[in-house]
Amino acid sequence: MEISYVEISFGSNEAQRLRGGETITSEPPLDFSDLIKKADQILDSTETTVEDAQATASSVKSIASKIDQGQGTVGALINDKTIYQQVSAGVTSLRENMDAQLPGARVFQKARV
Numbered sequence: 001m002e003i004s005y006v007e008i009s010f011g012s013n014e015a016q017r018l019r020g021g022e023t024i025t026s027e028p029p030l031d032f033s034d035l036i037k038k039a040d041q042i043l044d045s046t047e048t049t050v051e052d053a054q055a056t057a058s059s060v061k062s063i064a065s066k067i068d069q070g071q072g073t074v075g076a077l078i079n080d081k082t083i084y085q086q087v088s089a090g091v092t093s094l095r096e097n098m099d100a101q102l103p104g105a106r107v108f109q110k111a112r113v
Contacts, residue, residue, distance in 0.1 A: 018024070066072060070079035077084055 067075040
């Protein structure tokens with residue numbers, strides 16, 4: 001089943017008028033079946049994209065839920081204050097040890113130069 005479509009516009013005042021026997025040129029007809037096929041392809045692509053986005057959102061929700069429940073390293077760091085305090089103390093100790101070592105390292109570097 002083929003559907004034809006004709007659109008006629010009045011043109012513009014600036015356009016030249018037709019003279020006796022002249023014809024109006026047209027564009028090739030729009031094939032609605034091709035248009036519908038293209039629309040179906042776009043919809044299929046959009047549906048796949050939405051499904052992928054839903055799967056990603058589900059994964060993020062699962063991860064966030066595990067973190068909220070204190071599961072895993074990140075969940076423990078966020079939810080267990082004891083672990084946070086231990087990590088914080090470890091970082092402070094490491095920083096203090098590095099600061100204690102730096103003066104000797106600077107002297108060694110100056111001696112080599």
